[in-house]
Amino acid sequence: MSDVPHPAETPRQRRRRQQQWLAGLVHAARSRQRLAAIAVCVSGGLLVVQAWAIAWLLQGVFVEQRPLAQAGQVFAVLALVLLARSVLGGLAQKAAGDVADAARLALREQVYRRLLGKGPLWLRRQRSGELGELLLAHGDAIEGYYAGFQPVRVEMVVVPLLIAASVAWVDWVVALVLLCTAPLVPLFMMLVGMGAENAGREQLQELARMGGHFADRIKGLGLLRLYGRGDDELAGIGAAAEGVRLRSMKVLRIAFLSSTVLEFFASVSVAMVALYLGLGYLGMLSLHASAPTLGTGVFCLLLAPEFYAPLRRFAAHYHDRANALAAATEVERLLEGGTEYVPAPVAPVRAPEPAQAHAPLLVAESLRLRPNGANHDVVADFSLHVADGQRLALVGPSGSGKSTLLEALAGWLPPRGGRIVLRDGVRVGYAGQRPYLFHGSIADNLRLADPAASDARLHAVAEVAQVMRFARQLPQGLDTVIGERGFGLSGGEARRIGLARLLLRDPDLLLLDEPTAFLDPQTEADLLQALAAFTRGRSVLMATHSEAAMRWADDIVRLHAGTAHAGSEACA
Structure with a gap:
């Protein structure tokens, strides 16, 4: 099917296109x-x-x-x-x-x-x-x-x-x-x-809704039990199943009638x-x-x-x-449906160029960025050069666009203007504020980045990200099973697992979104020290509010809420 919906086409034309x-x-x-x-x-x-x-x-x-x-x-x-x-x-x-x-x-x-x-x-x-x-x-x-x-x-x-x-x-x-x-x-x-076609479409829609409803409840089963919402959710699943039954019987009635x-x-x-x-x-x-x-x-x-x-x-x-x-x-x-933003024709988001002796690792020029679903730009006229081995702290008040900028540099969000040029052969890794953790052991979640990783390498990245600090207290260490979306872990522990998973990919440029949030001062200091040793020779751009992280960085890039520019300054 084509990538763009056809709102003006007739039902006959739509069926012909679907048959093709x-x-x-x-x-x-x-x-x-x-x-x-x-x-x-x-x-x-x-x-x-x-x-x-x-x-x-x-x-x-x-x-x-x-x-x-x-x-x-x-x-x-x-x-x-x-x-x-x-x-x-x-x-x-x-x-x-x-x-x-x-x-x-x-x-x-x-x-x-x-x-x-x-x-x-x-x-x-x-x-x-x-x-x-x-x-x-x-x-x-x-x-x-x-x-x-x-x-x-x-x-x-x-x-x-x-x-x-x-x-x-x-x-x-x-x-x-x-x-x-x-x-x-x-x-x-x-x-x-x-x-028959209308009845079949309604049945599939009802099946999709019930599947989504049931899967979401299974993921949140621990929270539902914790807050005593089990009976109410069972009633909701029963209502969804009844909708599927009614749609299925309608399809069967038409089939039997025609036969x-x-x-x-x-x-x-x-x-x-x-x-x-x-x-x-x-x-x-x-x-x-x-x-x-x-x-x-x-x-x-x-x-x-x-x-x-x-x-x-x-x-x-x-x-x-x-x-x-x-x-x-x-x-x-x-x-194909939905109202997500479709960018206007601009320069490519990620345009590789031949490696040169002193070419920057990444260049961002005159970026204008708007998060999906927002009605205004949060970053405008932003430019940035990242050199090999450089550590940058991205700072600014909440809402200034730090996370949006990291998502754009990671290739997740197309810019509304400007361009992002990445040197040829550079691997980029991004660790967000809400890493998705699946039901399974901590080791299973880490190995999503590299299924063939050895136990020694797994423990090495877990040590750097300070995962072992809390994993040693768990009954089975890294083999301890966690719930869907990291149920059973704190926000800081989930972020550390997400960071360790990123380190396992061994990227050349690390984009980190507040990796030290929710950490006590000693854990934060240990994390920054281990991260400095692990990322030696690699480049890091870290969004942060932490003074310790700012001192850890070579330079600071400041985003100002409500303004159309960014500045940088060297750290002492």
Whole structure:
């Protein structure tokens, strides 16, 4: 799907665009898709041979009294046809399943890339449970589209025409009855399809909301139990589940209604063929020079239900198409919707340039920055040069834009003006005020930065960040399990784990947002001393309010709230 929503497009244009997007998901599995379609069509074509064999046996054995040797040959043909149809059915199912798996994988890769492209600041404002549904329920919603709807759509076009031509060869009246009643099926599907798509979209929306609601409650389970809110939240989950039940029943009602009506039309059509043949045998209706033979009647009666079978299967899988379109709409809504700021065309946020002997590590020129959701700039006309091995303290009152500046330098926030130039090959690491910690051990959270890190290296960065200062008091040290979002830790302890995780990445430029906040003077002094040794030769830009941190830095960069400039000064 395109990166920009199309508010002016018609529903028909939107569906066409979404269908093109769905088709693009299986670009790598085109050969398997064609194989499934060919197998389905050939299997349908063999129905004609199967009906002919059965009709010949009845006509030849019971009416014409043909020798059993000839009947044995036809029995062999019938057995081969049945075996071939069984093999082709399995082949079509396997190929269609491979196509569906490829589509699910492609969808999840696209969603994952889009989530990464949205950036941490956008993700921070979303419900992780709802986004998780994009990779789970929405991926499963498109499976039936490729495994069921797509092969049957090809079968519906090819097989009924082949059957109608075969029937017309022996009795044109039966073929005319089939062709005249066939349009009732797609007409009814068009009427039902709109309601099915809307119902499917509402169901997916309700599933996403319930998934987000449930996941958020699981994350905060410790706090909910602590404050005695468990019963109230159970009632909320029950209400969300009831919404899913109502939406699901609405989808099922539409599916059952469409299947019932289609079965009715198909049954009436087959009954019309049987009535015509029966009246012809009784001599009450004659549209031919002579009455049809028993073999002709059996041939037509066997193929009449098979003529409508692809149409019925198509109708049964039509809700899969509706679910896939609804899933595409939901993916578009969750990933492309919203009111996040789209920057005007300016110079690239991160523009690498060739390394030079004395080139600065990072250069920021005339930056204008505005946090997501804000209605005014918090930093304007800001310039900064960071040299190799330089330690800078970024200071200023709360609200002056320190965190916003660090997010922009880390590449999280596009500037509204100016540019940020990073020397080629430089690795940047950012440790914010609210590091995200997952349910698991402290060591597991640290290894997110480097899963292959050894225990010795893990303890080394934990010592530098003063994590071991409190981890030694825990029952299992770094193997102690913490709650989601760092439940069970203080704010300062969570920040120290976030800092240790950053150090494990071994960046060339460290962007630190108040790493010494909430620390007692001795812990802060130990942290700054260890950090100075660990970052020797690296550059550090630290947002801080601490006098000790300012003395630790080589220079101070001051941001002034409500002004459009920044200044720097050397430390004593």
